[in-house]
Amino acid sequence: MHSTALPWGTVINTRRIAALAAATVLGTLSLPGIATPAGAAVTDLYVDNSATAHCSDAGHGTIAQPYCTISTAADRVLPGQTVHIAAGEYHENVRLTRSGTADAPITFTGVGAAVDTWRTSSPPSGVRYTSLGLASAAPALTVTGASHVRFQDMQYVSGASAVVVDGGSDIRISRGVARSAPDNSAFFVDESAQDVTISQIQYYGAHFAHLSEGTKGTVLSTNRIWNWTVPSRNAPIIEAVSAPGTVVVGNSITQACSNEAVALTGASTGSTVENNVIEAYRCGDQSQSVQLEVAAEAVGGTKVAYNSYASGPVPAYRWAGKTYSSSADFTAASGQGAHDVVGPVDLYNLRQTGDQGDQPSSIFDSADENAPGMTDRDITGEPAVDDPYAPDTGTGSGHRDRGAYEITNFATRYTPTGPTRILDTRNGTGVGRGAAVPPGGTVTLPVAGLNGISAGLTAVTMNVTVTGAAGPGYLTVYPHGEDRPTASSLNWTAGQTVPNLVTAKVIDGKVSFYNGSNSTVHVVADLLGSYGTAGSGYVSTTPTRLLDTRNGTGAAKAPLTNGRPIELQVAGRGGVPAGAITAVTLNVTATDTSDHGYLTVYPHGTDRPTASNLNWTAGQTVPNLVTVPVKDGKVSLVTGGTNGTVNVVADVAGYFTATGGDRYHALTPTRVRDTRIDPWLPDAGLGHPGPITPRRAPGFSAKTEDQNARSVSLNVTVTGGTAPGYLTVYPSNPGNLRPLASNLNWTPGQTVANQVVVGLGGRDDDYYNGSEGTVHVVTDLNGYYAP
Structure with a gap:
């Protein structure tokens, strides 16, 4: 775990994709100006204090001249308006007293969601933190008596409590990061506030939330809480004091054992604690600490179920003053704890390694999807995904995992197939009718159930080709059902035909293809293999040249001519064993091209398929990675669509074997x-x-x-x-x-x-x-x- 030390002060952070990298991926994107017709209602306000923004708090918060401070926007915002906060350092303590309506809430939104520091050890490329704060110990954000307001995609860091909600109702704070002083709660909900939701927040500190007496219906959902310090104030990480109707669902909590993870005290009746994962660490003999405490005054109407607790020196439960270490004993005494599990949790390692298929966990596919307060997606934006190794023991689809994270990282093996054409927008293969992909358009391709696709499908390997483009652009291939990532799979200029090998994750049986250009383009995809619960493992080799027709390495010293295949021995060469291989991965390059054409690499001894791995025009040098099945130790290479010649170079990168090898995540x-x-x-x-x-x-x-x-x-x-x-x-x-x-x-x-x-x-x-x-x-x- 890596963390960045932050100075104590009051900080609200937002996140930016630097230089609009997320929108452009590779290339440039022109954004149209926003014009407001005369008399039209203003729905958007803007805050940007960067040197180039020409901001003014005396203005109207337009995109052309935004406000300099969030506080000014908070003082002027009206129901139904959205305040867009750009990246930057905003040195202020924001206080909101204005309310929206049920049909027209007020929304404050940052630029981009918070960085998931548990998914990668450092922020993704192009992402930078920005901060707002003062050196005083005051909340970064205070909401006083306001109702129907939303805050999202921001960071809140303070030397006191990061966020204070003082009265009001229907308040939503989501998708962000929070830090508070060691003895302060990050979120302090006070003065009879009702219907406050805090969700998809990552928190580093001792106390995540304090719900004061009289608050009602507070929801704490899908938060990742890392209790990394021992405070001087021995208060629970989540504490509800006479706060009826509190909902604590789908949180992942790492507990430092000096205090309770979740405590419902006083008359916190009618509360719900479900789908949480609690992991204790740095534990000695902490006899006074438990993972969940429900006081006698709070047990009425309260439900506890579908939680996973770490076994160890810290008991799982204290219910009405009595302590229980096993879910069986707890259920027998209280009638609660249905589907609770006390055992190994290993939350951090599961986030790192995913499901290996050989380490059953109570977390996978076991949540109650019908629990109140459940978010549609996990803290990182992932939808529920079926774990191919885990039985579906939860409610609803049975695919939702417990805790804040949906585990989608499964260790799977490769099954080579084809190559088989599964998408061609020119003639409608795979999509029903022939039509080019429009600018900014997305094609969805069903892949589950296709011939040769592995059981427990997690990814497919395809050779993807774009052709017929009228202008430059890029293609992004990504899992259907997820937000389009800041990534590109192919890039082209006008008129080019460009292929690339793409291994795409699959979460719902489909793959999406996004056309990131201002012109239409056709997309072709040939299926080469898939990853599932059975198949072959991968072994990486030192890149080694197996073929070079320019000098006679691996074949005759002569360029390829149209329609005349050559065979290449791969088994027993370049680190590839002589037997037990099912496929080989080669980086293949076409060079010295005298005419346009294409190259197909396919299993030796089989019919030549209707597929291509490389395409070129005269004079081009074109590389592409190729994974091809191996049946007799050889592969075949043949050119087509050309009246010229081409030299071919192939470097081995690795191979697949049925007798071991590594699994793909x-x-x-x-x-x-x-x-x-x-x-x-x-x-x-x-x-x-x-x-x-x-x-x-x-x-x-x-x-x-x-x-x-x-x-x-x-x-x-x-x-x-x-x-x-x-x-x-x-x-x-x-x-x-x-x-x-x-x-x-x-x-x-x-x-x-x-x-x-x-x-x-x-x-x-x-x-x-x-x-x-x-x-x-x-x-x-x-x-x-x-x-």
């Missing part, structure tokens, strides 16, 4: 490196953005959270190259020699993407710029392989 594509905006160059303090210089090989972390990861699946893009060159990605172990292999090739100004599967050297890989000019590199993490 599919992730939603996440940007982990962008040299255009990331401060990686070390010669200016903490560093600054900049391209890779000629003949240099800096080491970059793949930022996998699983310490057992041995190789990673990346989508690597080069852009802005000032001279022709190539990129080699390889493990950065000390003493590692750069291999005679390349992953990408480019010409000046070209943007080229390619999937790269590479072993990890420690936690890093080296990126060698084989060019006499500089080049920028953008890397998206798609998944990783681990034992």
Whole structure:
């Protein structure tokens, strides 16, 4: 666990995607101005105190001239309006007294959701924190007597309580980060406030929430609470004092054992405690501490069920003054605790490694979806996903996990198939009718149940090709049902036909293809394999050249001609064993192209499929990663659609075997490196953005959270190259020699993407710029392989 030390003061933070990287991915995007017709109601106010915003608190909070302070917006906002807060440091204590209505609430929203520091060890590429605060010990936000208000996508950090709710009703605070002083609660709900919801918040500190006497119907849902310090005030992490109707559901709580995790005291009757995961750590003999306490005055109408508690020195329950360490004893005495489990929780490791299929956990697919206050998605925005290894023991779909996180990181194996064409927007294959993907449009492709797809499907490997584009753009392939990530799978210019290997996570049986351009484009996808509960494991090898028709390596010294296949022996070469392999992963490059054409790589001894792995025009050098089934130790390569010749180079990256190997963990594509905006160059303090210089090989972390990861699946893009060159990605172990292999090739100004599967050297890989000019590199993490 890594955390960033923050100075004590009053802070409200929002998050920005630097330089609009999230919207543009690669390239530029023009945003239209917003005009307000005469007499039209103003629905949006803006706050931005950056030097270039030309803000004024004397103005009207428009996008052209925003307010400088959040407080000014809070003093002027009307029902139905949304206040958009840009990234920046806002040194103020915000107090809101104005109310919305049930039909027209007031909303304050930051820029982007809070960074999930449990998913990656550092913020995703392009994300930077911004802060608002004073050196005084005052709340970052105080809501006094206001009703029907919403706050989202912000950070709240203070030397006192971060947020105070003083009366009012229908108040929602969601998607953020909070920090408070050690002896203060991050959220202090007071003075008979009603219907306050605090959800999807990440908290670092001792006391998360205090609900004072008289508050009613407070909901604490889907929060990640890390009790990392022992306070001088021995108060519970969550404390409800005579607060009837309190709902504590779907939270993940790490408890430092010096105080209770959840305590319902006084007349906190009619409350609900469900779907929580509580993990105790740093525990000695803490005989006075328990994980859940419900006082005798609070037991009336209160429900406790579907929770997972860590076994150990801290008892799970104190109910009406009596302590119970097992759920069976608790249920027998109280009639509560249905479906509760006391046992190993191991929350942090489960977040890192996912479900391995061999370590049953009470967390997976076991929540009560019908519990009050449950959010539609987890704290990171993930929907409920069926764990292929876990029985569905919860209510509703049976797929919802307990706690704040939906575990979607499953260890699965590969089953090669095809190649088989499953999508072609030119003729309607896979989508019902032929039509180009419109600008900004998305195509949804069902993949579950297709011939050859693995049981317990978690990901598919496809060769994806774009063609017929009238202008430049990019394609993002991502799991259907999730928000589109800040990542790109392919990039093209007008008229280009560009392929790339894509391994896409699957959560609901479908995959989405987004056209990030201002023109139409056709998309073609050939299925190469899938990941599920059975199949082959992956073994990474040192990149080794197996084929080069320019010099006779692996085949005759002669370029390929149209329709005449060559065979390449892969078994027993370049670190690939002689037997027991089911597929091989090659980085294949077409070069010296005298005419346009395409290349197909397929299993030797089988019929040539209707599919292509590489496409080119005359004079191009084009690389692409290819994973191809192996049946007899060989693969075949053939060109088509050409009247010319082409030389072909193939470097082995790894292989799949039915007798071991690593399992794949599919992730939603996440940007982990962008040299255009990331401060990686070390010669200016903490560093600054900049391209890779000629003949240099800096080491970059793949930022996998699983310490057992041995190789990673990346989508690597080069852009802005000032001279022709190539990129080699390889493990950065000390003493590692750069291999005679390349992953990408480019010409000046070209943007080229390619999937790269590479072993990890420690936690890093080296990126060698084989060019006499500089080049920028953008890397998206798609998944990783681990034992």
